[in-house]
Amino acid sequence: MTRTILSSFAILFFLLAGCKKDNYEKPASTLTGKVVYNKEPIGLRSRGVQLELWQHGFQLFTKIPVSVSQDGSFSAMLFDGNYKLVLLPGNGPWVNNTDSIDVTVRGSTTVDVTVQPYFIIRSAPVTKNGTEITATVSIEKISAAQSLESISLYAGKTNIVDQVNNQGSVTVNAADIPDQSQPVTIKMNIPAGLVTQNYFFARVGVKTAGVAESIYSLPVKIE
């Protein structure tokens, strides 16, 4: 009897030792960085722009998508290794660049992705006058490859404000802007959902024709 019990314990022990909670280590290295022009990060739509990481040499060859947050930064948890970082054509508000960037991840790695935007927002102060907010937008054309489509002013409850997260928006089409080198003034009545708020956020987006995403200014807190 004792032997039976002992041997069953031994078998149980072996069975348990054969188990491991997980077969693979989870990725532990971090890749962080920013999308920059002239060392300045580029303002984007939250979760709007995606970078792709590709790793050659394995049977499964598929992209690792990396979302860029609205301040132009991104991060990903990865295994150590050699990756290629690729910009999706026509996705972000910058000139297509088919060159991939070699990234070697060893522990924590930082990579800045330099891009050439079609436009940059030089300044976009937003002020509140009574029931109205006014943005004065100065843009600068960096690349002549694509033309301006529109400039929009967005207002929302949180500092995540963009094309799809807003309580109200006003868009001025390029055809209605006589001189793009001069500051453009956009006025908006404060949307009904924000009238009673103590403060809200406003942000300006500049849309380039033929590009999915706009380039944004930093969100401005309006009290």
Added chain:
Amino acid sequence: MKRLYILSCIILLMAACQKDWLDREPRTIISDEQVWNDPKQIVALLANFYDRIPAENGLTDVNDDGDGRLFQWRNMANYDEGMWSGQSNEDWRNNITSYGYDSWYLWNYTYIRDINLALENIEKYGLNLSTAQKTQYTAELRFLRAFNYFNLVKRMGGVPLVTTRLVYDYSGNVTNLQLPRAKEAEVYDFIGTELDAVKDQLGNDGSATRANKYTALALKSRAMLYAGSLAKYNSLMAAPISTPGGEVGIPASLANGYYQKALDAAREVISSGAYTLYRSNPNPGENFYEAVSKKASNKEVILVKDFLLPTRKHVFSYDNIARGIREDNLGSSSVVPSLNLVESFEYLDGSNGALKTRTADNTDFIYYNTPADIFANKDARLYGTIIYPGASFKGLSVSIQAGVMVWNGTRYDVVEGSDLGTTYTDGKLLTGTSGPHRSIQEVSNTGFYLRKYIDPNDKTSTRGIQSDMWWIWFRLGEVYLNAAEAAFELGLTGDALTYINTLRERAGFGASSLSTLTIDRIRNERRVELAFEDHRLWDLKRWRLADKVWNGNPSGPDAMIYALYPYRVVRPGDAARDGKYVFVKMTAPRIRAPRFFQLGNYYSAINQKVLNNNPKIIKNPFH
């Protein structure tokens, strides 16, 4: 004795052997010779091919990405025609923050291979078929293949044109099987020439379930119209979507040629007299409903996917009938129309269809005697497509009321029931048996219900009996719209007006209700005539409007899904208002995110597996 026994055993064993014992005909496998010489079996095979025609919407629940089998009614809730009000486990359809780049992906080369194989086998084995039979079946297979290439090209852009079976020769080299993508225009040209080649060989005159000459022409008019508008409107974009090799992007110079082909094909269908617009019911609203839904003596439908009780059936009615008149104890209300769609139906005097809920100076509600009054004098197709407050179905009135508005001396307090079919303290109705309700599942969230495609027969919304409503691939109404749009784009406004006015007259408008025409008007006609028939997405795509209409703007008029909630007014002492009905427009409460279609959605992303297997396939733009 013993020797005799052994001998007899040996004889028995030998006698059991037959010369060709190992070469018998299998009893469970049908050989190619048997199939391709038997018209019944060929028709059975054709039925399989018809059944596998993919549609983004449909009436059943088929959604097999691997094989490209697609016939998914739930997708009706993903655009701006409607939203999801059914079980809350599909609420993601109300929260599509942006359409994925792999949306509407189709790569069903298994289907194309099956058809190519059938085409080769009918030639090789079908020796006992008559020439006429062989020609007809071949033509039908080629029609189905052309239809499938149309379904591919409208989603993916140019795709590899495979017209023969691709066979691996075990040489270790597969490059001869790796075909590059054809140009987008080449695929449309292929569809056009194939249909021209087979249209007179199809036979099947008068059939609504198998392709005949006019089915081929209806498909041709649709495909050529798509090609024409792609050529025109893509080039009008500030930055046209194209690839250097033309896999995506049709040159603008080809637009008129395609429009002309679309017009010619549509004219041939209309002038043939083989089909007529359904006008059997003197009530224009009921008539429009029957034009789509009634099977008996319906000369409007050209090709349908038919169902037949008691075996070939579906639960679309169970899932989508109005809540208050459901016959099962579960289900109902899954896809409900949006206010956006309701307001796109014009008033009969031709004015904009926006419903009037507030006085002109926006100080007070407009008070209506009955809930249905706000919909008075609307395009009759509204009645034929949608069950709105005050409308009835199957002879039963559908009780749609969100709650009551109680006057407290200075303003209204809104009272809504926590359950359906509730009574207010004054003993009258609070919330209707069909809602609308802000949060209960399987109740309309918008205040509207589907009528189109809902079965009018008794007990068809039960799971026990189910429905045999058919799905329309092509009907004459669409051919009129194809003709009108193509004629308008070619500058033949007079012809376009004739076609549009015929359709509008059937919808309850007066004769020649329009004397001028704009492209926006034609687009709106398409939206209201063909609602829920799997057209809206593809139309917005080919007009290059999808990224403008579904722009992701939560405060915009088009990308959000809106609802209309009716309330009964409780205001004793004010006879002009008490007991009347007012309406509130609002964002549908269960909608969490606006529709957001990006430039990269115009052509679906090709699966990485396909790209890995065939390096000659190039990616679509923006992916």
